[in-house]
Amino acid sequence: xxxxxxxxxxxxxxxxxxxxxxxxxxxxxxxxxxxxxxxxxxxxxxxxxxxxxxxxxxxxxxxxxxxxxxxxxxxxxxxxxxxxxxxxxxxxxxxxxxxxxxxxxxxxxxxxxxxxxxxxxxxxxxxxxxxxxxxxxxxxxxxxxxxxxxxxxxxxxxxxxxxxxxxxxxxxxxxxxxxxxxxxxxxxxxxxxxxxxxxxxxxxxxxxxxxxxxxxxxxxxxxxxxxxxxxxxxxxxxxxxxxxxxxxxxxxxxxxxxxxxxxxxxxxxxxxxxxxxxxxxxxxxxxxxxxxxxxxxxxxxxxxxxxxxxxxxxxxxxxxxxxxxxxxxxxxxxxxxxxxxxxxxxxxxxxxxxxxxxxxxxxxxxxxxxxxxxxxxxxxxxxxxxxxxxxxxxxxxxxxxxxxxxxxxxxxxxxxxxxxxxxxxxxxxxxxxxxxxxxxxxxxxxxxxxxxxxxxxxxxxxxxxxx
Amino acid sequence: xxxxxxxxxxxxxxxxxxxxxxxxxxxxxxxxxxxxxxxxxxxxxxxxxxxxxxxxxxxxxxxxxxxxxxxxxxxxxxxxxxxxxxxxxxxxxxxxxxxxxxxxxxxxxxxxxxxxxxxxxxxxxxxxxxxxxxxxxxxxxxxxxxxxxxxxxxxxxxxxxxxxxxxxxxxxxxxxxxxxxxxxxxxxxxxxxxxxxxxxxxxxxxxxxxxxxxxxxxxxxxxxxxxxxxxxxxxxxxxxxxxxxxxxxxxxxxxxxxxxxxxxxxxxxxxxxxxxxxxxxxxxxxxxxxxxxxxxxxxxxxxxxxxxxxxxxxxxxxxxxxxxxxxxxxxxxxxxxxxxxxxxxxxxxxxxxxxxxxxxxxxxxxxxxxxxxxxxxxxxxxxxxxxxxxxxxxxxxxxxxxxxxxxxxxxxxxxxxxxxxxxxxxxxxxxxxxxxxxxxxxxxxxxxxxxxxxxxxxxxxxxxxxx
Numbered sequence: 001x002x003x004x005x006x007x008x009x010x011x012x013x014x015x016x017x018x019x020x021x022x023x024x025x026x027x028x029x030x031x032x033x034x035x036x037x038x039x040x041x042x043x044x045x046x047x048x049x050x051x052x053x054x055x056x057x058x059x060x061x062x063x064x065x066x067x068x069x070x071x072x073x074x075x076x077x078x079x080x081x082x083x084x085x086x087x088x089x090x091x092x093x094x095x096x097x098x099x100x101x102x103x104x105x106x107x108x109x110x111x112x113x114x115x116x117x118x119x120x121x122x123x124x125x126x127x128x129x130x131x132x133x134x135x136x137x138x139x140x141x142x143x144x145x146x147x148x149x150x151x152x153x154x155x156x157x158x159x160x161x162x163x164x165x166x167x168x169x170x171x172x173x174x175x176x177x178x179x180x181x182x183x184x185x186x187x188x189x190x191x192x193x194x195x196x197x198x199x200x201x202x203x204x205x206x207x208x209x210x211x212x213x214x215x216x217x218x219x220x221x222x223x224x225x226x227x228x229x230x231x232x233x234x235x236x237x238x239x240x241x242x243x244x245x246x247x248x249x250x251x252x253x254x255x256x257x258x259x260x261x262x263x264x265x266x267x268x269x270x271x272x273x274x275x276x277x278x279x280x281x282x283x284x285x286x287x288x289x290x291x292x293x294x295x296x297x298x299x300x301x302x303x304x305x306x307x308x309x310x311x312x313x314x315x316x317x318x319x320x321x322x323x324x325x326x327x328x329x330x331x332x333x334x335x336x337x338x339x340x341x342x343x344x345x346x347x348x349x350x351x352x353x354x355x356x357x358x359x360x361x362x363x364x365x366x367x368x369x370x371x372x373x374x375x376x377x378x379x380x381x382x383x384x385x386x387x388x389x390x391x392x393x394x395x396x397x398x399x400x401x402x403x404x405x406x407x408x409x410x411x412x413x414x415x416x417x418x419x420x421x422x423x424x425x426x427x428x429x430x431x432x433x434x435x436x437x438x439x440x441x442x443x444x445x446x447x448x449x450x451x452x453x454x455x456x457x458x459x460x461x462x463x464x465x466x467x
Numbered sequence: 468x469x470x471x472x473x474x475x476x477x478x479x480x481x482x483x484x485x486x487x488x489x490x491x492x493x494x495x496x497x498x499x500x501x502x503x504x505x506x507x508x509x510x511x512x513x514x515x516x517x518x519x520x521x522x523x524x525x526x527x528x529x530x531x532x533x534x535x536x537x538x539x540x541x542x543x544x545x546x547x548x549x550x551x552x553x554x555x556x557x558x559x560x561x562x563x564x565x566x567x568x569x570x571x572x573x574x575x576x577x578x579x580x581x582x583x584x585x586x587x588x589x590x591x592x593x594x595x596x597x598x599x600x601x602x603x604x605x606x607x608x609x610x611x612x613x614x615x616x617x618x619x620x621x622x623x624x625x626x627x628x629x630x631x632x633x634x635x636x637x638x639x640x641x642x643x644x645x646x647x648x649x650x651x652x653x654x655x656x657x658x659x660x661x662x663x664x665x666x667x668x669x670x671x672x673x674x675x676x677x678x679x680x681x682x683x684x685x686x687x688x689x690x691x692x693x694x695x696x697x698x699x700x701x702x703x704x705x706x707x708x709x710x711x712x713x714x715x716x717x718x719x720x721x722x723x724x725x726x727x728x729x730x731x732x733x734x735x736x737x738x739x740x741x742x743x744x745x746x747x748x749x750x751x752x753x754x755x756x757x758x759x760x761x762x763x764x765x766x767x768x769x770x771x772x773x774x775x776x777x778x779x780x781x782x783x784x785x786x787x788x789x790x791x792x793x794x795x796x797x798x799x800x801x802x803x804x805x806x807x808x809x810x811x812x813x814x815x816x817x818x819x820x821x822x823x824x825x826x827x828x829x830x831x832x833x834x835x836x837x838x839x840x841x842x843x844x845x846x847x848x849x850x851x852x853x854x855x856x857x858x859x860x861x862x863x864x865x866x867x868x869x870x871x872x873x874x875x876x877x878x879x880x881x882x883x884x885x886x887x888x889x890x891x892x893x894x895x896x897x898x899x900x901x902x903x904x905x906x907x908x909x910x911x912x913x914x915x916x917x918x919x920x921x922x923x924x925x926x927x928x929x930x931x932x933x934x
Binding site: 101102103104105106147148150154156158159161162171175176177178179181182183184185186187188189190191192194195197198199203214215217234237238241242243245246247285287347348349350351352378381382383419420421422423424425426427428432436439440441443444445446447448450451452453454455466467 | 568569570571572573614615617621623625626628629638642643644645646648649650651652653654655656657658659661662664665666670681682684701704705708709710712713714752754814815816817818819845848849850886887888889890891892893894895899903906907908910911912913914915917918919920921922933934
């Protein structure tokens with residue numbers, strides 16, 4: 001039966017786009033190397049029609065499909081299981097920018113376009129596609145949409161969901177839904193778009209999207225502020241929002257220990273406030289650089305006066321701005337250098353963050369004295385990367401083996417008590433699938449299952465992910 | 468059987484909140500007086516638990532429910548049919564502001580809160596809830612969300628959907644989904660929120676919502692520009708967006724004839740450019756009024772230099788700003804004074820609007836020479852109120868009877884050709900239900916029906932609306 005399907009797929013796509021032999025780990029293993037499956041075949045359709053044909057063929061042979069973009073996901077949602085019975089459908093050959101409409105501020109692209117390619121195409125048209133995240137050189141826009149990616153510009157521009165106006169989707173039945181609308185307003189029925197966005201390939205396969213573009217900001221500056229505690233950071237956020245409004249495009253916090261790790265592994269990166277318990281990176285856009293710089297200086301001056309921060313430095317050039325971002329972006333790498341840790345991508349109401357961190361830090365310390373917390377993230381969006389590293393000198397693998405499960409429960413229970421989410425931007429995939437029922441309301445789970453059953457009754461699309 | 472249900476409902480809510488006698492037209496007739504039904508009863512639950520109990524009781528008696536907010540909808544989606552067998556469930560007694568969280572910029576409210584009350588509560592906290600529309604004194608936030616209302620601030624802040632972070636919903640099974648999250652990022656499963664938003668009460672009954680708040684803009688100014696044609700208006704929009712970015716909160720166009728109607732029926736309202744084919748209202752927020760005024764003067768100066776507009780006036784006070792908005796907001800009333808007309812609430816890619824209007828105006832004139840087009844709307848969102856009035860001196864009712872159906876088809880066919888939507892912000896309801904299958908893709912309709920069947924298998928919630 002599998003052989004018959006493989007022949008059909010080769011017929012449909014050409015033999016070079018149906019891979020069954022050799023090293024397929026680029027598709028079968030996830031980026032963080034936590035999941036390694038075995039596919040019946042890796043297929044690489046070149047068009048929406050070919051995707052639909054693959055779905056239909058797999059349906060006839062009762063074979064399930066795992067869609068994959070750039071394979072940079074963090075929750076194991078885009079690699080096959082180890083049954084050798086799933087078809088891995090890579091969208092990577094579908095990488096055309098289909099159209100740009102500057103007067104409508106929209107761009108229509110294939111799902112397999114690399115995010116950086118989308119950003120570049122917007123830039124070439126004198127416009128901005130604001131989605132920006134660490135994997136942008138290899139992740140695809142289809143993957144970004146199917147996981148509702150976040151990144152560093154959410155405060156101003158929203159998540160991937162808010163940046164998408166229309167979708168083209170191949171359904172579980174192998175039909176093509178052409179919802180590639182470039183409309184800002186369309187109240188003709190249920191919001192199918194947002195149902196597919198964030199569904200991690202379990203309800204349909206995104207093959208194309210119409211994206212929102214923005215005028216490219218002319219001026220941009222970054223600043224760093226030193227705060228004693230997270231209460232101050234939250235108060236600074238309020239002040240900055242009030243004074244800078246939509247100009248505020250970034251508000252990132254970094255704990256002292258996060259930056260100590262950067263200093264340890266990348267000593268060449270300067271840290272303006274090594275003694276500060278918290279460093280806060282602010283980014284502002286304005287009509288020119290000088291105006292952005294002046295506005296940042298003014299609001300940080302006010303914050304100093306009000307005692308919200310202890311010190312501040314405003315970048316005076318693009319290079320200085322980039323150096324501050326470099327500090328922030330080096331935390332993940334520095335963590336990897338330091339060894340495995342227990343990662344939590346969580347979100348909370350901004351107002352709840354200081355109490356959450358105080359209580360959870362204390363609870364973890366009480367369990368394992370000397371445990372080290374790598375706490376940083378997008379405070380403006382209420383999103384923390386709250387990671388737990390073994391005490392100095394202890395073996396990281398042993399630490400994870402001993403504590404990962406209990407620490408996850410401790411952290412997620414606390415998140416739940418404070419009205420937060422156990423997955424802010426990474427999704428559920430395989431990694432958090434078993435935990436979801438403990439933290440999501442049974443009514444929500446029931447509604448989700450009803451929707452899954454309605455749109456994919458035979459469970460052919462990315463089965464056993466999310467639900 | 469109905470009697471048994473009525474007794475149960477009286478038991479549940481108290482007899483004063485189950486209305487069956489007297490004049491119930493406030494609930495049974497829609498605001499535009501196009502639909503007048505007959506309910507089995509009008510019930511007014513006072514809490515989420517009571518809403519759930521009503522849904523369960525109606526379920527046991529196989530009686531369907533029409534949820535209603537402020538009864539200001541424009542498509543007949545919130546009034547009962549004439550069977551006398553439906554329960555009209557009014558949310559109006561549920562009107563508490565449950566909580567405001569300034570540091571998180573969120574507010575949680577009952578669905579029956581009047582929009583103006585929500586705006587006022589935000590304002591009292593020194594913050595802004597930006598949704599704003601003509602019916603704001605009587606529409607409810609639950610109605611706004613279930614129809615995904617638009618209004619005048621969409622360009623900057625988005626539709627009702629984009630202003631909502633979390634929902635509380637009573638499902639068709641009478642369960643309560645507590646999705647009242649105040650999170651900006653939450654990727655734990657399917658986007659149930661946006662499925663209920665805009666579903667017009669057909670998938671669940673919204674009983675509460677957590678809304679996004681914004682810092683209250685300190686400075687605000689309005690300007691009016693005179694343009695020769697819509698190409699110029701679109702070019703001015705591009706220029707204004709590039710220079711004013713997120714500060715641009717309004718960009719409304721008004722055809723000469725729209726403003727002539729205002730002049731005829733409300734001669735006391737001044738019109739700065741009576742000879743202009745198109746008048747464009749721009750609104751800008753900034754850190755103070757003077758800065759807003761200066762920025763508008765600068766960008767309109769540039770537009771004059773580039774020949775994009777013929778003239779412009781920038782308000783020099785709040786009173787002048789309000790006078791310009793008053794001109795815009797009087798168009799609907801002036802139309803009513805002039806008599807019935809054929810209304811189209813449509814959206815298009817902004818780039819397609821000039822060609823759409825030119826071709827459709829010409830086609831309508833060819834059908835009925837002398838026909839008068841009341842064309843105005845939110846150009847910044849691609850949303851036109853493209854209304855057709857009888858030729859001067861002709862009877863409006865006779866004109867509608869003769870041409871409404873054909874003109875709807877002509878306009879909607881053109882909308883469809885240009886990639887637009889036949890309902891930008893008003894929804895489908897009863898009014899456009901029969902037209903929807905002609906203009907929506909069969910795949911989308913199939914997906915919508917699958918979702919309706921999954922979430923409301925017995926068709927108890929607002930049946931025969933939307934689908």
